[in-house]
Amino acid sequence: MRLHRAWIVSGVALVAIMGAAGFRATPGVMINPFREEFGWSSGTISLAVSVSLVLYGVTAPFAAALMDRFGMRRVVAAALLLIAAGSGLTVWMTASWQLIALWGVLVGLGTGSMALVFAATLTDRWFVRRKGLVMGVLTAGGATGQLIFLPVLAALTESSGWRTASVVVSLSALAVVPFVWFLLRDSPEEIGLTAYGTDVPIERTPRAGAAGHALRTLREASRHRGFWYLAIGFFVCGASTNGLIGTHFIPAAHDHGMPEQAAAGLLAVIGIFDVAGTILSGWLTDRFDPAKLLVVYYALRGLSLLVFPTLLASGNPPSATSPGIILFIVLYGLDWVATVPPTVALCAKLFGPAGPIVFGWVFASHMIGAAAAAFAAGLVKDTLGTYDLAWYTAALLCLLAAALSTSLRTPTQKAPTPDEKALTDA
Template identity: 60%
Template sequence: MLVGVNRTAETGSAAVAAAPPPRPSRPRIHRAWLVAAVTFVTIIGGAAFNSLPGLLIDPLHTEFGWSRGEIGLAVSLDMALYGLTAPFAAALMDRFGIRRVVAVALSAVAAGALASVWMTAAWQLMLYWGLLVGLGTGSMALSFSATVINRWFVARRGLVTGVLTAAGASGQLVFLPLCAWIVDAHGWRPASVTVALAALVAVPLVLLLMRDHPADVGLAPYGGTYAAKPAPMAGAAVRTVRVLRDAARTGPFWLLAGSFAICGASTNGLMGTHFVPSAHDQGMATTTAASLLATVGIFDIVGTIFSGWLTDRFDARRLLAVYYALRGVSLLFLPLLLTGPSVHPPMVFFIVFYGLDWVATVPPTLALCREQYGEDSAIVFGWVLASHQVGAAVVAFLGGVARDVFGSYDVVWYASGALCATATLMVLVIRRREGDAAPAAAR
């Protein structure tokens, strides 16, 4: 049964759409792939803002005199709200529909990015970057992808999860070098405007092409059978909290949340925020460091899609253990590689290796949420994603504080490598639910 499709409202409301008459012919390309493509583009538009924080730490510090800790606090607020909004956004999509929620979210990202152009105080940085952008990007977090996948796909879920997860990396690949060049040549304000325009461009695509449910166009989900569209579910906030309460009573939830918090700490919070300023400390040009981080995005796309393919075929626990172990080892070597302004072969090898592993953790983590929590898996994954962003937020803040106190980021790299070893052990002890079959390519 497709997760979330046959669910009815808790009040017992009947489905709002009856089964359509048989269609005379099946379209050659299923509508689900168009919806997935729009989702991909939308995530790229929303992810554009995530390219900025690492590029703006030094310019904001120079122009306003704000400490790196203050700037890191604003970035951490954005990341925390990104995560905490995600589970509520999944429930709101059940209540109001995907199109409405995502269109409003994109508008919030654009508003925050534009408003930051006129900021003059650190509290405004917290408001525009932290609050507005955090709420907007959180509403387009991976729980958005999970909702689309649960409704529109039965077959190829792992593969589609990998592709949509890679959308964030694609946004980084597109916008990070562009924004680095804009910051270097014209200042940080035009870069912020560029991000706002990217979010606004995605709005009409969502309104025109996105559909909330296969039944809206008289189709079955890809690889599944037709099911009527369930009635809108009232009480989105209450349901989100109830799902958290129920999931929090189970061990797998805490193991998934804890390991994913370490994932966020070692990616968005660490590399995404502090790699560029750390490389700049060693004399590397900002545009060069940004290009290296964008290269991570290239291999992230490959690694994440391949991880989705592997998740359809192998035990998600073992995949996660391998990913975290390899990431931890690579981070332990990074301080030895950041030793000067030039880019040498070992650094290139690190960038390729780390890129393949960056968000390869998402498809198996989402698969474990589906396995453990069934029809509530999108909301549970939203809460697991919240832990990811809380972990990222903590390191984004503490990384800036460590740089202010110790004069370098070395201690942060080493600590993150050790945390990855802990995540490896956590995922290995998650037990498979009784009666669950081994992964199959058709899942």
């Protein structure tokens, strides 16, 4: 049986998404080297990370609209070139504003254009069946990128300096460009095929004015209560993952005496379990109410964060192999971005064809939450000398997100009348 081209296209997308996640997560291993070399405070470095996270999120809906207008291949290739430029130029950096301009702006714009809206757009165009599973695999690609890059970059930073790590990121981004350009296609109809799971071609008309289309979609979606429940939940999701754990786990563990490489290894282990958790979440999303899944995911995350400060303080220094730390890493990994497949599914159910762009705006709230948490946690550390307040605040926000998710309602299909049922049976 011949392999459907949708699987090849999704494989290329997986490579690009893996790279984007690894590139975006890199500052987490560079906070301490920046502090030591330049004397910058945690708050100053966290500001650059926050700018990157905001642009990573805010770019997403516009990137989705640009993909609708110009195609995924052009947008993703341009994004990879931005990442390569932003990372490569940091080797000549001498001032904190340059860190903000390069890692914050250029890398933020590049990774934002390859964010999860890319996965949502591809899944919407290339798949009719297995959407939840494919979205879960592509989302898990982000964790895989983190898994591959973080330990390597931490080792490079420690042995050869952060500049070597930045050059590796730049060259890696450039290496992905040919795969995207020559193997990625914008839709199955472009090459005379149909989406996986259907024999009916879908006619797509590119929309002029990508920015206007994205903003109009936001205006329409914002009138729907479900949009705000999803956006607030994803704000908390970003705050408790990329913003807090993704940015500050390594320096927080280091403050308690854990070696940076050991902490980076634990963050990578989160990535291992994230792969399993997100793929499982995609499978569950195809079979269960996605709103109920969100309630469970957010509640488990909140409970995990409540005990995390105690785990860090349990040893002097804390052991990377202690049962409590390992249990936290496993649970947090399984839950890291398990929220994505049910959120994408809810956007599709609530907003129909506009679902990918609506998800782009929901994802923007995710990264705004991540940026807020990254910056706020840095200020908490500078002011109080500890991250504890940041962990507890994030835990309470996760429990709030779980409560809000109980109010999500999706349209239900109208039951057929007896005459309609008889006609169908006939």
